[in-house]
Amino acid sequence: MRMGIIGGGIGGLTTGALVSRIGHDVTVYESSREWGGCAGKFERGDYRFPAGATLGMGFEPGGLHERVLSYLGETIDVRPLSEVMHIHLDGKTVHYHQDRDQFLAELESTFPDLAPRIHAFFEEVWSDFETIRPLFESLPALPFRTIRDATLAIRAFRPAQLLAFRKLYRPLGTTLKRHRLNGTTFERVIDGILLDSLQTGAREASHLLAAVALSIYHEGAFYVDGGLYTLAHALERSIQKDGGQTLLGRQIVKLERLADGWLLTDRRGRLDLVDVVVSAIPLEATAQLLSGDTSRQFSKQYGRHLKRSQWGTFSLYITLPEAVCTGRPLFQQVYSDVLPSGHAFISMSAADDSLRTERPERTVTVSTHIDLTEWQAWKDKVTYEKLETEWTERLVTAVRRAFPDWNGESSVMLPGGPGAWVKYTKRPHGAVGGYAQTPGQALFHAASYRTNLPNFYVCGDTVFPGAGTIGAMTSGLHVARALGSKL
Numbered sequence: 001m002r003m004g005i006i007g008g009g010i011g012g013l014t015t016g017a018l019v020s021r022i023g024h025d026v027t028v029y030e031s032s033r034e035w036g037g038c039a040g041k042f043e044r045g046d047y048r049f050p051a052g053a054t055l056g057m058g059f060e061p062g063g064l065h066e067r068v069l070s071y072l073g074e075t076i077d078v079r080p081l082s083e084v085m086h087i088h089l090d091g092k093t094v095h096y097h098q099d100r101d102q103f104l105a106e107l108e109s110t111f112p113d114l115a116p117r118i119h120a121f122f123e124e125v126w127s128d129f130e131t132i133r134p135l136f137e138s139l140p141a142l143p144f145r146t147i148r149d150a151t152l153a154i155r156a157f158r159p160a161q162l163l164a165f166r167k168l169y170r171p172l173g174t175t176l177k178r179h180r181l182n183g184t185t186f187e188r189v190i191d192g193i194l195l196d197s198l199q200t201g202a203r204e205a206s207h208l209l210a211a212v213a214l215s216i217y218h219e220g221a222f223y224v225d226g227g228l229y230t231l232a233h234a235l236e237r238s239i240q241k242d243g244g245q246t247l248l249g250r251q252i253v254k255l256e257r258l259a260d261g262w263l264l265t266d267r268r269g270r271l272d273l274v275d276v277v278v279s280a281i282p283l284e285a286t287a288q289l290l291s292g293d294t295s296r297q298f299s300k301q302y303g304r305h306l307k308r309s310q311w312g313t314f315s316l317y318i319t320l321p322e323a324v325c326t327g328r329p330l331f332q333q334v335y336s337d338v339l340p341s342g343h344a345f346i347s348m349s350a351a352d353d354s355l356r357t358e359r360p361e362r363t364v365t366v367s368t369h370i371d372l373t374e375w376q377a378w379k380d381k382v383t384y385e386k387l388e389t390e391w392t393e394r395l396v397t398a399v400r401r402a403f404p405d406w407n408g409e410s411s412v413m414l415p416g417g418p419g420a421w422v423k424y425t426k427r428p429h430g431a432v433g434g435y436a437q438t439p440g441q442a443l444f445h446a447a448s449y450r451t452n453l454p455n456f457y458v459c460g461d462t463v464f465p466g467a468g469t470i471g472a473m474t475s476g477l478h479v480a481r482a483l484g485s486k487l
Contacts, residue, residue, distance in 0.1 A: 004029065004264050004274035006252045009037025010469045011459040012280025013235035014476030016244060017072055018485040026244035027272065031251035031426050036232035038425060038432055039469050044412055047357045049317045050227035050365055052432065054347035055331055058470045060220030065231060068473060071487050074234040077225040084221040085331035087192065088401055090185055100126065100218045111186050118186060121179040128208065129215040131164045136212060141478040142443050142464050145450040164208065169439040172210040173203030192333050192343040195369060199311055199467050200436035209437045223330055226355030228469055255289040276455040278479055283447060283462045284428040297452050305447045310431035312375065315367040315416040316395040322351065322360045324405040334398040341369035344398040366395045372429055375418050388415045434461035449478045457482065
């Protein structure tokens, strides 16, 4: 079958690579000049920066990224981290150890008055993760749309999971309250961890998904040489090796249902006819490509998802001299009351990562969640530049906290607000990361990869299971399975 995949992020490239491997005729259309979407890269002079996602997960034996790459015969260079990150909060620094027991001991030492309660909290959360691990490993698709979807889940079902499933609609806030940890500084630590992975804080997050998010770093955390864009490049290479086409700078602007397939029109008026469409761009962007009856059917199915709010992100891309970086961790979180999300995430290149720079400097990406309503007038140049200046100052303060010897000088300092995400990745309004994974919006309430339109699928961070490269790859895998992949 001829398949047109719209979007060259991790979700679309995963689908493309897996279905190319089983013989389908695949073409991937990416509107930008880079592969990877929110996990892409950009270059300035002698420096290369990850545009968004930086910290690697799922590369351990049996991890999703490792499974897909191994199946495709591809590899990328990753380095396991014994310390995932440092968390700076209220004058304290928490070392987020990859080893569970070390991490728990660190938290108990940092918050001695809460130690027994923290221990009991993680005992419950990690136990729930171990209970649902078979489901996590088999990766069933939710909500169920076919017998095959349900069969995958049933095969991974264990009677012990019934106790965990009683918490299906429980927010993690209830669990924190049961352990008398709500309103504590410890809760703020959990907020920061979950916001980056579930797009919501501890009180509103789904308990079961939080159990996964609070366990996944302990399965394996990795520094990816160059950045996570190398994962996208490996998937794209595989598509080409298997005879597929991968086209950069091809923005699809219209989709029409015909009697013999789907007609794709790009912004220059070029036409392609395919049997199957996979839209690997946000649901809102997908809706904008449709018209008439197809638009009405799509909106009827995904209308409640399209109304959901999303975070944006503001990023700062800078370089720091080697002297101020030596001995500092590659990943850090800095908590601050001047940031709406409460924290900024900082990732730094390794000293010997020549894919990022060969100079005696490090490239650093700093990002924080932002409320997009503050940026509604972003098309007004004066307003936008004022917001950029204000947010740059806030993130510079976070960098000073993480690198106390830094004097404020940088050979590169580039701000990246929601306008950049609109321009370079075509994210509507600059929204990134998908929807908040709350009990009312996650799992059985998530968006399905199967649309009600014939031979039309969706994947990416606005589709189950949601945010991050693992979430995007999972949704891409679900589409590939529907199209014949046995992985």
